[in-house]
Amino acid sequence: GQQVMQIPQYQHVQEGEDFTTYCNSSTTLSNIQWYKQRPGGHPVFLIQLVKSGEVKKQKRLTFQFGEAKKNSSLHITATQTTDVGTYFCAGPFGGGATNKLIFGTGTLLAVQP
């Protein structure tokens, strides 16, 4: 079946350190999206990548979509305590009439001040 795996499952960093989470899909994706979920909160859309090899930046966050459109990464430079949460990648599966997203397993980021 369709699977989206993320590593690591959990990452604990000191404030100011960098952080990267990796996302791998079992199949080629038309696009990939990243969401952030704060503890006790709901997923919030961060960004969408569509093109092969695409790189997008949002302040300290850098998102990359692999050349084969099967993997992606999120890199945070100089983490802050506000970065705490679980980061999910998600890809659309099914095509055609269905728009369901398959979410990755998530990476929980803990930032120690």
Next chain:
Amino acid sequence: NAGVMQNPRHLVRRRGQEARLRCSPMKGHSHVYWYRQLPEEGLKFMVYLQKENIIDESGMPKERFSAEFPKEGPSILRIQQVVRGDSAAYFCASSPPAELGKNIQYFGAGTRLSVL
């Protein structure tokens, strides 16, 4: 422009009771999705609906679970005869027709269901 509204935020049910979860999509959005999140786990797709139609219910358990999105009113996720294993956070998301193919979804705050 109000976001995706879910209610109730918290719902407590005893085993065997029914749970009804409501979701009003963002204004202008006609696509609704339901996801379930077990504690410490990721989001699992359940069902995708458009007005009066179920488009994809491949993630819905075959028994006790049903969903609807009527012409008027919110989308409803209904769980009959709840069991302890149904305890989870249920998130609703919506997207506008213009995003079809882009699939950007906007999530509500969720309903936390606890089954005693």
